[in-house]
Amino acid sequence: MDFGTKLKSIRKLKNLSQSEMADLLFTTQGNYSQYENNNRIPSLDLLKRLIEQFDLDANWLLSGSTEQVVNFNDNSSCNIVSLKTENYHQPFDQFEKLEKKVDNILNIILKDKSNT
Incomplete structure (x- = not known):
């Protein structure tokens, strides 16, 4: 510009x-x-x-x-x-979503280990 x-x-x-x-x-x-x-x-x-x-x-x-x-x-x-402030928040929002998915996967793995 x-x-x-x-x-x-x-x-x-x-x-x-x-x-x-x-x-x-x-x-x-x-x-x-x-x-x-x-x-x-x-x-x-x-x-x-x-x-x-x-x-x-x-x-x-x-x-x-x-x-x-x-x-x-x-x-x-x-x-x-x-x-465009929404552009600054997008990576953080994506990081939070990824973090939640990782937490869910870890919880599933830990539950499986405790059940065996």
Whole structure:
């Protein structure tokens, strides 16, 4: 996912217009539109404001990654673009199911041994 797409996704997630987003980042709506369309490279100051304003992970913002690192102790970062918490729970849920199956098998084995 490119920078402009991430920027647009953040704006839409926060229900902001391009003009409102530009105001938050201390730039013009025209410049902001160029950032979203990948026609202009943002300054370091603008990137810093964006990261601080929306509590973003800088590596995520500047890389092609779609995965956002989230601080779950800070609720403001739990609604970040591309965050799908169900994906984080799936492996744990699968592990719990597997653990129950193993416990059941062990119980069956132990019962068989005690009956012999």
